[in-house]
Amino acid sequence: MRVVMFGYQTWGHRTLKALLDSEHDVVMVVTHPQSEHAYEKIWSDSVAELAEEHGVPVVIRNRPDDDELFQRLKEADPDIIVANNWRTWIPPHIYTLPRHGTLNVHDSLLPKYAGFSPLIWALINGESEVGVTAHMMDEVLDAGDIVRQEAITVGPTDTATDLFHKTVDLIAPVTIGALDLIAAGQTEFAKQDRTQASFFHKRAEEDIRINWDWPADVLARLVRAQSAPYPAAFTFHRGKRLEVLSAVVSEGVYGGTPGRIFYREGEGVAIVAGADARTGRNHGLAITRVRTEDGRELPATEYFKSMGGYLTDRP
Known part of the structure; x- marks a missing residue:
């Protein structure tokens, strides 16, 4: 034809x-x-x-x-x-x-x-x-x-x-x-x-912003969906943009406030996730690798020097 x-x-x-x-x-x-x-x-x-x-x-x-x-x-x-x-x-x-x-x-x-x-x-x-x-x-x-x-x-x-x-x-x-x-x-x-x-609709900047009210399994898939060469999913730590390059659902269950930097788990750092995280029944998102605002890539266990504080969706 x-x-x-x-x-x-x-x-x-x-x-x-x-x-x-x-x-x-x-x-x-x-x-x-x-x-x-x-x-x-x-x-x-x-x-x-x-x-x-x-x-x-x-x-x-x-x-x-x-x-x-x-x-x-x-x-x-x-x-x-x-x-x-x-x-x-x-x-x-x-x-x-x-x-x-x-x-x-x-x-x-x-x-x-x-x-x-x-x-x-x-x-x-x-x-x-x-x-x-x-x-x-x-x-x-x-x-x-x-x-x-x-x-x-x-x-x-x-x-x-x-x-x-x-x-x-x-x-x-x-x-x-x-x-x-x-x-x-x-x-x-x-x-x-x-x-x-x-x-x-088309993907845009707002669509790769991490919302810590989402369940950890959805956030883990968001990170995988924004793999290179796509722009990485991002959050904010202490007012600065932090890109999450790899993450998995945590093995442990963590309760509290969504976005709390909570616990070192294996090769990652578990972040409290899910709108109902207060119930204490949710797995967290275990972040394993990040990229900082100035372009440095490093393991999450090296970036997060201590536990505590929060990751947020805005500076």
């Missing part, structure tokens, strides 16, 4: 590579301009450069809603558009233009975790599986019929970085597998159960 690809960053790059390696003919690529946004500089392999290396025409757009782009798309005469990590709304006259419509590739197990940063949100929420879904685009974001979907298990110590590397390897088989079904004439696909749908 003749394919136009809409995509950006490493997800789009992997999608384009899979298309170029397939029997399908990539006739045009549409991608975003390079961004200075913190999250968009992560996993930022260039779709434009890969397309140019293979002699594929490239169009750069923030939004795909101008007449010039529409005319170029009509001239390209695609059988299908394939989109992955396109960051702005694609209007109906664009996604319905090809004879087979538009296939969107999304890094979650839809209908759950539509929208942005699905792997990070899924890890924070303790999901047992994550994956990649190829679905037909319609008027509701990430809500169209599912053509193909594959899942991987979330391990007990997996970070968001680990899950990125595992799911990005699913892009090629999911995308090409879906295209092969469409090329073979299949037109009926699985409807999404909209009662199970969830929709998440």
